[in-house]
Amino acid sequence: MEYMKNYKHWLANVKEEERAELVALASDEKELKERFALPLAFGTAGMRGTLGLGTFRMNEYTVARATQGLADYIKEQGKDAMERGVVISYDTRRMSYEFAMKAARVLAANGVNAYLFENVRPVPICSFAVGYLGTFSGIMITASHNPKEYNGYKVYGSDGAQLSPEATARVVSFIEKRDYFGVPEATVDPSRENVMGKDNVKLCDHITVMGKSVDEAYFDRIAKLSLSPEAVAKEGGNLKIVYTPLHGSGYKPVTEILSRMQIPYNVVPEQAEPDPEFPTVKMPNPEMPDALTLGIKLAETLGSDVVIGTDPDADRMGVAVRTNKGEFVLLTGNQTGVLLMDYILRRHKEKGTLPQNAAVVKTIVTTSLAEKVAASYGAACYDVLTGFKFIGEKIDLFQKTGAHTFLFGYEESYGYLAGTHAKDKDAVVSTMLFAEMVCYYKSVGVSLYDRLQEIYKTLGYYAEKTISVYFKGLDGMEIMANKTKALRKVDIREIAGWKVASTVDFLAGEKTYSSGKKEKIDFPKSDVMKYFLEGGDWVAIRPSGTEPKLKLYVSASATTAEKAAEKAAALLDQMKGYVE
Template identity: 35%
Template sequence: MHATISRLESDVQRRYNRWRQTGLPPFMKQELHELRATEIIERFYRSLPFGADGVVGRVGVGTNRFNIYTVRRICQGLADEIMSRGFAAQQRGVVIAYDPRYHSKGFAEQASLVLANNNIKVYLFEKASPSCELAFAVRYLHSAAGISVSAGTCPADYNGLRLYGENGAPLAAGYIERISRFMEQSEDGLNVTAMNPEEAISSGKLVVIGSEIDDAYLEFLEQVPYSKESIQLMASSVRIVLTPLQGTAGAIAGSALERSGFTEVHTVPEQHLPDLHFSKVREPDPFRPDNLQLPYEIAGQVNADVVLAFNPEAASMSLSVKDRTGKYVLLSANQTAALLLSYMLEQKQRLRCLPADGIVLKSAMTSELVSSIAARHGIRTAEVTNGFQGVGARMANYERSGEHTFLFGFDEHGGFALNGFVRDRDAIQAAVLAAEMTASYKSRGSTVGNELHKLYQTYGWYAEDQASFIFGGSDWWQQAQIVLDRFSSEPPSFGSGQELRRVYDYRTGELRDSSRPRTSKIDSPEACALKYVLEDGSWYGLRIEPGHPVLDVFFGTRQKDGAAAKLQLSAIRSNVLYALESMI
């Protein structure tokens, strides 16, 4: 133990001294010199982890912070990987987009200049743009890779970077490992060189892209509608409140809805324009109720049918609808997915274009209601453990192999994929489909809220919830592993009729079924997650992602009515959280 601590202190001191001896920009040098001893340890005990979702961290000096050197190190690794593919890959280039948060544009420019310095062509968006548009642009421009500078729903003092492959999907695990090996050649990015901006532009290595990509993306969006009759009949009467939460999607989402025929789109002035600090929202999360107070006020004033909210890079969307009392209620990502999928399949069946080999992809920690809806239409559902990295990769594989026709994908965070031209979360496509769905139901004298109630009457009453535990200290990853190990060996017990039926250990790729003597393999990438299925089909799961010191816990059940579902969900939640609290 003492040897480990001594080695850690030595590594921290070595890294800190390297930074002190480097010619940092003045503002970074000042921040470095003002660090207290405890802050130095926290800032330099590791490098920010680079994994399936790229890298995310608080902005500041140090190897455990997101800064220009974090960006340079990753982009040099990406440059080396692209150069290893040859001159053609270098000329195909890399597309770079960014969200509106503080420093995002500067980080994107740093990424551009590192790549340009390695003779790799770069296409840089001229303004803050959605990540779904970036994913589209990678394939539209036939690029070798893509970079999104954004940090999802994290607070304004965080930033991050996510990589995309040439297939337009979040970068696959194998490529991440390959880039990570190249990154090892640069310990902290301090020795990575960036090209002069004027030289990069004059040499043609840096190309700024603008409205031409917007126009192309909007044109492809015209593939989304299924019931143009409903839109023609009812679109002008559907009132929508739209808020990008001071992110990237306000203008382009408004244009997409308008082009689809929806003219009654109302914005929230305080949340409509991009903002460096997200000054009018509490963390830019579309599922935070306090972020929806202003949209609900406007919705009440205009008698809106639905409220649509996005996260900063338009990767996630939340949907709010009226309940039977006229009050606006926020639907969960699971409920929204069930509604969108049900409507899509209904329309495809009506148009006689529902493929026999269709498939729906869902995160392992999402509702089984979607699976039931798909099954009733003869459609298969598959689970993925690695989020939209897995969804995007499978979309590309299915298109190449012809094994399945992709129909729909979603995760528990409000990310939706609806059409093959974007192989990532696309809140704008989801918004267009949600608007069309609202128009169609309105033309029948119904509402989205009523249709959700009908789904429960048809398929049973599903209920889901989630909770989180935050780990502290530099050894949080070890703490998390211990908790998962203990929970795996000591899962909570439940009352009569609630025996454990199946355990999915995504760490080892094993499925343990109480009805079978031997374990079987799970056909899914490795993940730091566990999922438990009880005798009545209720389930709960635990997951932690490298780089994020948060243990997420998920719960789900299906019962004969809403009251029974709430009661069972509460019982499962209480037992699981009590067991976890005794371990953490």
């Protein structure tokens, strides 16, 4: 039994103080299988898992092994890649700093330069730093918005975007050749391990601590993305914002950008301090309604206009705005993205700076309303697979070919990016532009809620719904995979009474029309099924890349908000039956 072999190998090699955790598992076969039957998968988004000892857990051994694989890949690229090195950042989760330091020491032992941030930094600053420092790669220690039991290890390429499938495959090939134990590490003088507050200081050979100099460059860069400084100057002092970092890494950069804009803000006190336990929320995810509950409560007390929340690594942003009745309403990721896209395109058009080749990018599970908004300004709208790395790839392509000028990209899961300073989601620049957008509409006598309703009245009412179907246990991933295989064998002609016009199988790489006609699609292969109804509405199903769950997405339109919501609910209800 492979899992027992792995268990015994770990039992013989872990530190003495760690053995007790493994000894306690000796008679728990289920737990042994979960921890040791499989290695933690390393994909284009890196790896992510629950903390603990074992091959299927996030711990210093799995981190060291993965970093050794990355170091081997970098060494294969040559001396220049080793000298350019790797920038390393981390969030506020348990073991994040320890994993970051471990990665730096492994890289240094391999002669690869490591640039370690002196304190927590969010995803966007890590992605930006890759380009700013000119490093060959980047590592971000984070599990994003997952529960507190998780941590993760994300890798960026030299463009600041997540690793390409080709580079990932090569890194994995090196990882698989390595054992979890005996990975070389550089020695760091314990008296110098307190890196907080340092900037551009050598910790040891091949490890340099970075700090404020990178932050300043980042803030200078995103400040150039401002589109309405005059509106901020006029209305910013009157705007009241409540912000919550949800105990994460967004606190300093988000409050810094709001301060530079001279916009008053109040931080939710219970959620201001970094805390890996995330004690005030079930999950530190701005997609979840309860994440902004404390923020809304504070905003109602203070009479604030807007509530903004960011997740632990500050790549996602959730917001709540007031309706015309004065009540707070949570905006979905689709709605926030549409508002930001509309604002950016509108202001460029008003200022006469809208490029003729302007383009926005969204994922295939993001609302179709985005296409209509882009078209209304004469901008191209491109669809990419789910995952911000594909938006990053599109940005890189636009920059290399000059075919389009990228202005905005987003996905329905609350991730947005304006500008090309980073190639991953950026909740800091999103907060800046969102606050500026509120000021702009205030200056013309319109609320943000009003503007959203105007968009619906002009382009059609849209309703989007997303749910996840979980499959528990060691075989959860296998059950999930079998569900998608079975779904492909079902000829779905109608959903909740609406006829299916075409079905797109992104794994097969083809689109099949109701007439039987087939055509190839120009997308990388991915385990996604998307059903287009007559009229353009759609339903999509895809497995999660990090958890044993299937995600169902619906985008429905109608002549009223109520009808659109009813249609979306009906479509979702029937599709659930195919996968539960």
